[in-house]
Amino acid sequence: MKGIYTAMVTAFTEDGGIDEKGTRAVVRHCIDHGQAKGIFVGGTMGERFKMSTREMKELLEIVAHEAGGKVDLLANITALSDTEAVELAEKAKALGYSKAGLIPPVFHKYSEQEIVAYYQDIAGRIPLPLMVYVIPSFSGVDFTEEMLVELLQHPHIVGIKFTHNDYYLLDRIRVRCPEATLFTGFDDVLFHALMMGTDGAIGGTFNLTGLFAKKLYEAVQDGDYARALQYQRKINDVEDLLNETGLFPTIKATLQEMGVPCGNLKKPSEKITETQRDQGRKIRAYLEENQG
Numbered sequence: 001m002k003g004i005y006t007a008m009v010t011a012f013t014e015d016g017g018i019d020e021k022g023t024r025a026v027v028r029h030c031i032d033h034g035q036a037k038g039i040f041v042g043g044t045m046g047e048r049f050k051m052s053t054r055e056m057k058e059l060l061e062i063v064a065h066e067a068g069g070k071v072d073l074l075a076n077i078t079a080l081s082d083t084e085a086v087e088l089a090e091k092a093k094a095l096g097y098s099k100a101g102l103i104p105p106v107f108h109k110y111s112e113q114e115i116v117a118y119y120q121d122i123a124g125r126i127p128l129p130l131m132v133y134v135i136p137s138f139s140g141v142d143f144t145e146e147m148l149v150e151l152l153q154h155p156h157i158v159g160i161k162f163t164h165n166d167y168y169l170l171d172r173i174r175v176r177c178p179e180a181t182l183f184t185g186f187d188d189v190l191f192h193a194l195m196m197g198t199d200g201a202i203g204g205t206f207n208l209t210g211l212f213a214k215k216l217y218e219a220v221q222d223g224d225y226a227r228a229l230q231y232q233r234k235i236n237d238v239e240d241l242l243n244e245t246g247l248f249p250t251i252k253a254t255l256q257e258m259g260v261p262c263g264n265l266k267k268p269s270e271k272i273t274e275t276q277r278d279q280g281r282k283i284r285a286y287l288e289e290n291q292g
Contacts, residue, residue, distance in 0.1 A: 001099070001159070001181050002199045003037030004213045005074065006030045006206040007045040009252055010059060011262040018051075018058050022261045026207075027066040029260045034210025037200070038072030039063065040101065044138060044163070045204030045248070048076050050266040053084045057091045064095040074202070078103040078133070082122060089126035100128040101161055104141040112147055123156040130156055135163040135185065145172050152177045161185050161202050162193075171196055187213065188239050191232040194220045205242065208254055208283065209235045212292050234290055238283055245279040253280035258287075 008030055011022025030036045041063050042048040042056055051059070060075055067073060075092035077100045079085040089100045102122060104115050123130045132151055136142050151157050152173070162170055163185025174182060174197045184193035187203035190213060194200075206213050216231035242250045248265055249272045255262045256272075257280040264271045286292075 001038075001072065001183075004034075004200055004206060004210060004217050005038040005040050005072070005183070005202040006034055006036040006210050007040040007043040007185075007202050007204045008063070009204075009207055009255065009262050010042065010046040010051070010266075012266050013263065016266050018055055018062065019261070019263055020062050022263055023059065023062045024066040025260050026255070026262055027063055029255070029258070030207065030210065031067065031070055033258075034206055035214050036071055036206065036210050037214075038074060039067065040074045040076065040161075040202045041097075042076040042078075043101070043133075043202070043204070044135065045207070045251070046076070047266050048078055050269075053079060053087060056088055060088070060092055060095055060097070064097065069096065073097045074099045074101055074131070075128075076101045076103075076133070077122075077126070082118070085122055086125050089122075089128050093127040097128065099131055099158065100126060101131045101133045103133045103135060103139050104143075106139050106141070110141075112144065115141060115143075116147055116150055119151050119157060120154055123154050126156075129158040131159045131161050131181065131183075132157060133161045133163070135161075137163070143169075145169055145176075148173050149176050152180045159183065159199075162198075165189075167192070167196065170198070174198070188232075188236050190216055190235065191220065191225075191228050194228075195225075204247075205235065205239055205251065207251055208258075208287065209238050209292060212238075212290075234292060238286065238292075241279060241283050241286065245273075245276045249273070250276045250279050250283070253277045254283045255280075257281050257284040
């Protein structure tokens with residue numbers, strides 16, 4: 001597992017259901033335009049916590065069918081119930097997904113011991129290798145070095161999706177767990193993460209900048225760090241534009257301007273505004289001008 005994986009957006013209908021046609025269009029866009037090595041389904045960018053387990057299973061099935069084995073598939077099996085997490089992993093395994101990602105349990109303030117035990121329990125009950133999804137800005141859980149090292153010693157926990165800005169922690173994990181699969185989840189530091197020995201990235205802005213990310217990754221593999229840094233700055237140019245009007249809705253607005261019918265964000269998020277659609281047109285023009 002190496003390279004650039006897109007954390008795809010989920011296409012929703014006006015009433016909030018899974019839009020099959022739109023979802024298939026998003027998958028094709030990730031493969032054909034972004035040239036993704038793999039797709040992460042139902043992540044933060046995919047609005048997992050707004051979907052029921054039934055909807056998530058439906059999404060996993062549509063994506064697997066449309067991808068048709070062309071790319072590696074990872075499933076976010078995060079759920080409020082451990083039973084539902086296991087159900088999602090079993091469904092993903094049956095559909096051909098290679099790995100599962102799991103956000104730590106949220107809402108209640110669990111102890112470090114409880115969080116480690118939670119992952120170990122799930123890893124021992126599911127038929128897929130598990131990746132720990134570190135995202136403290138959303139989950140509120142700060143993993144320590146010792147927690148992550150202990151988790152990576154479990155035979156079925158194979159890596160980390162590291163959506164965190166503590167790169168000292170990331171470096172210590174790489175040194176202590178050289179065989180682990182480490183993916184950055186922050187697209188704006190992809191170059192820096194690769195230089196520290198990570199294996200690739202799983203990113204939400206790659207719905208738009210996937211081709212830049214792929215070229216950056218290839219440049220690092222070739223040892224052409226100056227060229228890699230140029231692509232990092234193109235990714236960050238797009239991120240600046242996205243953040244001006246709201247990251248999540250503006251990504252969807254831009255995709256729609258690119259001909260990908262991904263719909264609005266699911267409630268309780270508000271609908272895409274005209275300002276965000278205008279920004280989407282600017283971002284599309286930037287991508288076209290810079291061959292992204």
